[in-house]
Amino acid sequence: MATPSIASRPATRDPAGLLGLVLILAAFTVFGFFSVQRVFSAGAVSTETKAIVYGSTFIFEWILAAYAAWRLRHLGLSVRALVDLPSTAKGWLIDIGVTVGVFLLWAGVGQGLAFLLKPGPPKHLVLLPSNSVEFVLWIVLSLTAGFCEELVFRGYLQRTLELASNAGIAIVTQGVIFGLVHLYQGIKLATLIIVLGTMLGLLAHWRRKLWPGMMFHAVTDIVGAVFR
Secondary structure (H helix, E strand, O other): OOOOOOOOOOOOOOHHHHHHHHHHHHHHHHHHHHHHHHHHHOOOOOHHHHHHHHHHHHHHHHHHHHHHHHHHHHOOOOHHHHHOOOOOHHHHHHHHHHHHHHHHHHHHHHHHHHHHHOOOOOHHHHHOOOOHHHHHHHHHHHHHHHHHHHHHHHHHHHHHHHHHOOHHHHHHHHHHHHHHHOHHHOHHHHHHHHHHHHHHHHHHHHHOOOHHHHHHHHHHHHHHHHOO
16 A cells, blocks of 8 residues: 555645644744843853753754644644655665755755845854754754654645645745744844745655655754854
């Protein structure tokens, strides 16, 4: 029997689950915005403070992922089927090649948008790792974000919005919501993230699975910290 793909269409919708996710995202976004602003205003950030921020974000990511997995079961879908890890060496090579291609595309698009928008030095730089302990914690957090955020935004949210409208609206809308969740980085950087989220939505729709986007997301976060 064929494995269900990300493009297969379940027979039901989930307006209650979608509303619940939006409310959770809104609550955590407001809380996170004011919490992070306090960290920004403090100037230099200690390893202990970064560990608290990383840890709280880690917990939040998994709460969202657990919620998405719960609601996906309501739609008759499984996390495993949506992620769809390759089962052959050829499959791995194709997915890695696609991920590298999208990474290079985003490098060009992101740099072009940054040149046009001129967002200035990002405030969140103070939260990036600056020693070996912080880098280990950051890698764990990046891998977590890659899995959890793709499952939530490009998995459950995009799928539910597609059921309520169509693929185009779903891809754009989830990208906008993804950017708004990152408003703590400023409006201009959030605009860049909206574009990135839309690209990841297109990738998930094209490849009919989440795994390439998860790889891209995690690697981008890690590389962004190293070459900031």
